[in-house]
Amino acid sequence: MSQHAPKEISEITFGLMDPEEYREMSATKVITADTYDDDGFPIDMGLMDPRLGVIDPGLECKTCGQHSGSCNGHFGHIELAAPVIHVGFSKLIRRLLRGTCRECSRLLLQDDEKQEFHERLKRARDLDEGLNDVTKAAVRQARKKDRCPHCGEPQFDVQHEKPTTYYEVQQVLSSEYPDRIASAMEPDEEDGQRISPTELAEETGIDAGRVQEILSGDFRPRQDDREAIESALDVDLTEEDMNKLMPSDIRDWFEAIPDQDLDVLGINPDRSRPEWMILTVLPVPPVTARPSITLDNGQRSEDDLTHKLVDIIRINQRFMENREAGAPQLIIEDLWELLQYHVTTFMDNEISGTPPARHRSGRPLKTLSQRLKGKEGRFRGSLSGKRVNFSARTVISPDPTLSLNEVGVPDRIASEMTQTMNVNERNLEDARRYVSNGPEEHPGANYVRRSDGRRLKVTEKNCEELAEKVESGWEVSRHLTDGDIVIFNRQPSLHRMSIMAHEVVVMPYKTFRLNTTVCPPYNADFDGDEMNMHALQNEEARAEARVLMRVQEQMLSPKEGRNIIGAIQDHITGTYLLTNKNPRFNETQALDLLRTTRIDELPESDGTEDGKAYWTGRTIFSELLPDDLNLEFTSNAGDNVVIEDGQLLEGTVDADAVGAFGGEIVDSIAKLYSKTRGRIFINEVSSLAVRTIMHFGFSISIDDESIPPEAQAQVDEAIEEANERVEELIDIYQQGELEPLPGRSVDETVEMKIMQALGQARDSAGEIAEEHFGDENPAVIMADSGARGSMLNLTQMTGCVGQQSVRGERINRGYEDRTLSHFAEGDLSADARGFVEHSYREGLDPKEFFFHAMGGREGLVDTAVRTSKSGYLQRRLINALTELEAQYDGTVRDTSDTIVQFEFGEDGTSPTKVSSDVTEPAVDVDQIADKVLDSEFDDTTEKQRFLGETREPTNLSEHADDWWLAQTDD
Amino acid sequence: MVDVTNHELVPDHTVLDDEELEEVLQEYNIDKPDLPKIQRTDSALPKEAEVGDVIKITRDSRTTETAVVYRLVVK
Numbered sequence A: 001m002s003q004h005a006p007k008e009i010s011e012i013t014f015g016l017m018d019p020e021e022y023r024e025m026s027a028t029k030v031i032t033a034d035t036y037d038d039d040g041f042p043i044d045m046g047l048m049d050p051r052l053g054v055i056d057p058g059l060e061c062k063t064c065g066q067h068s069g070s071c072n073g074h075f076g077h078i079e080l081a082a083p084v085i086h087v088g089f090s091k092l093i094r095r096l097l098r099g100t101c102r103e104c105s106r107l108l109l110q111d112d113e114k115q116e117f118h119e120r121l122k123r124a125r126d127l128d129e130g131l132n133d134v135t136k137a138a139v140r141q142a143r144k145k146d147r148c149p150h151c152g153e154p155q156f157d158v159q160h161e162k163p164t165t166y167y168e169v170q171q172v173l174s175s176e177y178p179d180r181i182a183s184a185m186e187p188d189e190e191d192g193q194r195i196s197p198t199e200l201a202e203e204t205g206i207d208a209g210r211v212q213e214i215l216s217g218d219f220r221p222r223q224d225d226r227e228a229i230e231s232a233l234d235v236d237l238t239e240e241d242m243n244k245l246m247p248s249d250i251r252d253w254f255e256a257i258p259d260q261d262l263d264v265l266g267i268n269p270d271r272s273r274p275e276w277m278i279l280t281v282l283p284v285p286p287v288t289a290r291p292s293i294t295l296d297n298g299q300r301s302e303d304d305l306t307h308k309l310v311d312i313i314r315i316n317q318r319f320m321e322n323r324e325a326g327a328p329q330l331i332i333e334d335l336w337e338l339l340q341y342h343v344t345t346f347m348d349n350e351i352s353g354t355p356p357a358r359h360r361s362g363r364p365l366k367t368l369s370q371r372l373k374g375k376e377g378r379f380r381g382s383l384s385g386k387r388v389n390f391s392a393r394t395v396i397s398p399d400p401t402l403s404l405n406e407v408g409v410p411d412r413i414a415s416e417m418t419q420t421m422n423v424n425e426r427n428l429e430d431a432r433r434y435v436s437n438g439p440e441e442h443p444g445a446n447y448v449r450r451s452d453g454r455r456l457k458v459t460e461k462n463c464e465e466l467a468e469k470v471e472s473g474w475e476v477s478r479h480l481t482d483g484d485i486v487i488f489n490r491q492p493s494l495h496r497m498s499i500m501a502h503e504v505v506v507m508p509y510k511t512f513r514l515n516t517t518v519c520p521p522y523n524a525d526f527d528g529d530e531m532n533m534h535a536l537q538n539e540e541a542r543a544e545a546r547v548l549m550r551v552q553e554q555m556l557s558p559k560e561g562r563n564i565i566g567a568i569q570d571h572i573t574g575t576y577l578l579t580n581k582n583p584r585f586n587e588t589q590a591l592d593l594l595r596t597t598r599i600d601e602l603p604e605s606d607g608t609e610d611g612k613a614y615w616t617g618r619t620i621f622s623e624l625l626p627d628d629l630n631l632e633f634t635s636n637a638g639d640n641v642v643i644e645d646g647q648l649l650e651g652t653v654d655a656d657a658v659g660a661f662g663g664e665i666v667d668s669i670a671k672l673y674s675k676t677r678g679r680i681f682i683n684e685v686s687s688l689a690v691r692t693i694m695h696f697g698f699s700i701s702i703d704d705e706s707i708p709p710e711a712q713a714q715v716d717e718a719i720e721e722a723n724e725r726v727e728e729l730i731d732i733y734q735q736g737e738l739e740p741l742p743g744r745s746v747d748e749t750v751e752m753k754i755m756q757a758l759g760q761a762r763d764s765a766g767e768i769a770e771e772h773f774g775d776e777n778p779a780v781i782m783a784d785s786g787a788r789g790s791m792l793n794l795t796q797m798t799g800c801v802g803q804q805s806v807r808g809e810r811i812n813r814g815y816e817d818r819t820l821s822h823f824a825e826g827d828l829s830a831d832a833r834g835f836v837e838h839s840y841r842e843g844l845d846p847k848e849f850f851f852h853a854m855g856g857r858e859g860l861v862d863t864a865v866r867t868s869k870s871g872y873l874q875r876r877l878i879n880a881l882t883e884l885e886a887q888y889d890g891t892v893r894d895t896s897d898t899i900v901q902f903e904f905g906e907d908g909t910s911p912t913k914v915s916s917d918v919t920e921p922a923v924d925v926d927q928i929a930d931k932v933l934d935s936e937f938d939d940t941t942e943k944q945r946f947l948g949e950t951r952e953p954t955n956l957s958e959h960a961d962d963w964w965l966a967q968t969d970d
Numbered sequence B: 001m002v003d004v005t006n007h008e009l010v011p012d013h014t015v016l017d018d019e020e021l022e023e024v025l026q027e028y029n030i031d032k033p034d035l036p037k038i039q040r041t042d043s044a045l046p047k048e049a050e051v052g053d054v055i056k057i058t059r060d061s062r063t064t065e066t067a068v069v070y071r072l073v074v075k
């Protein structure tokens, strides 16, 4: 692609276009609505005139001589038979009409007022504020004037009928004035005095004969006489007269507005004269902007814009013919309105109050404004975001054998998407091998580019031959292979971790495979979710992705400052089973648990049992920890976890230790050691956990939620008691003896008390159920470890589901004064208002089921509404924040260098680099200093790491783990 | 009327003198309009603050004890 040297844009100014400018830039005047002649050639001075540019390949542009592709097209123009209003400026036109004099066109402001607004404008410009408030205020003030302060002409109100009609509203003498005066002279009920014409003449000072003439309707009183009669008789003799302002009138009016008055309205008269808002010339977009397409049957189909232009030219011609023929004013006005309609819809076809112009099929035409607006418009659809090459999308599925940094890519995707290899002496052999494999066999190649720039497709036929020709200087587009870095994404991309870089592992079958520990950052599950992958196309992008975007680098969430990647679900159950009761394992079992980690030698055994050495779960888990890790915290299960010198001495490893949302050990390792160490830890914990859960076996069934009959009897009793208590409350309430709670009505009070009683009933049902579950119950294990579910879920399954609610109240909707026709009117009892006394295991009765569905529906609707609202909010926030940037001086500024924060986040720290514990200081200087001092006495490599003198090798492939671990030796 | 400036949650607002102002503008290499704004009608402002003045706001911060922000008084 030949390109000009990029140039820096120093300034962009916006203004109106002079009609003269349209004529100057026009390649041709367009006078005929026809496009092609019978032979299929474009008609001269028609809408497809070859001077407007070319779309057919091979043809030459008559204006610039270039071929299609290089010629961008050229504008033409239509001379409008009469001026029309530009819809885009209808508001500004209204403002100018209201703010300027109908006679002399000057702004209706005194010089001192003008001066004031001038200064306010200047201040707004200095402060980078919108000028709209000031100019609006100026027009508002000008509009208040009844008379022009310059020429004294009385001013009338201007009404705007959308989209493009303007009226002057004048108070004129009503045609019924004789009747109105006569009826006002009749005696009214209060004073009962009839006013005679002579009396009227005396009071108003009008000649008596004139009064008679006025009363008979022979003479129309002038304004001062009218006002005199009005005040004498207390009557209104006027009516509103709507005088339509034709576009030509408005154009004349605007032409006379002096330049210095425009300044006050925030308009730069050098660039934009207001009369240019009334179009006399219409630019015709080049054919390249409205290409016609040839259908299968050989018929041409024209672009919507062309259709619209045809309409405009037709009406324009009819207008001219009629005017020349001296047609009546009424017909001329109708045609003028029609021309206005077509020009308006040419620019915007979605104006409220105007029927959209339609295609023959009834589909509304897509005109200029519709091309730009909205999600699929030019800005959001083609400029801010567009479809890209080198991307793939498919269903995702889990693969726990992958590292969290990897992604499994189906072979058919890997051989479609390519990476460019620059061939040199060192990779020549590889390059030849790829090419000789051809485009179908996996690590192959699809294209080559020779040193002379020719691009050749590698085919099954030519691959062997081509492979021999490959030499230094060629480029080979080879298939994706293991270890390549790609970008992986799941929509909606709500945070930074929705787009991360992964290393490719090419695999059979059709889905992308990912390690389950990266589900939380993507918010992915495997119920049919699809994800997108992008292959990177230059070294810079690949390096950036590897250093900045790789999954392990995103381990700590900038939102919460703690890890978002870690053990989930069965991983947590696994580590819980391993550490909670601290079970013992023999040598074979222990080695088997650690099989997929890098540990291949067991530590010293914890003791012997029956003459055989054994290792405890905590000892085995400790093998994964860095040797010098010290930590103490409380686990989700509630016990105290103590880690000293990399040994788990006591406590349960569960969600609070290794979990994906702020697992203490993961968070500490990632912050204190490195992201790479964190990644290794998570990978090993998850595989240890999977092997552990397989060792013990873990399942859940209906029987795990059942309780003995005597317990069930207790539960039933508790619910029965609650029901009785509710009946009691209702009784007291109905006798009017219920004491209202402070600040509540009696109705509210009884509801609250019933809710409270039923809430207690559910809780006690839950407690009874809980007593009968041991620590070995799978649901209890999951709730206790934080793997999934809560004790509430368990009690709902075994004890009682509890109160269903809509809008935070017991269910009270449905029929008049009752929820279902099965109940009496006004029944406030528990079962009539949505209390579900059965458990999920027992099953709900039909009424309960219905109430449960009501509550469930509300939840679904809420989430649907929330997601759409938060999506829009997110978009607005992103648009507002994208241009903010942290500067090298520590400040946060927008693109115009206005300061937003004087120090990033007011403290200049990154949330991912400071402690995520709110009770601790964010940066513990003492602790850091201690560490530095400690390291003084250690060996030098240790010291260097504390002083940060060795750089973390972030761009290492995972294949180099062994080397990396040897370097740090922990 | 309650004077909100005495409330413990309202941070200190003080007017900068010319010398201090010059220093601030120098430090950040900006002109006055590049500062964040505060309205004259904001009740947290001291009585003497006028349009065009620059206010120094000293807030408590969990991480750095105090965080300083400057704002230009407008309209």
Ligand SMILES: [Mg+2]
Binding pocket: A524, A525, A526, A527, A528, A529
């Ligand atoms: Mg899903």
Ligand SMILES: [Zn+2]
Binding pocket: A052, A053, A054, A061, A062, A063, A064, A065, A066, A071, A072, A073, A074
């Ligand atoms: Zn051309």
Ligand SMILES: [Zn+2]
Binding pocket: A101, A102, A103, A104, A105, A106, A148, A149, A150, A151, A152, A153
């Ligand atoms: Zn005038």
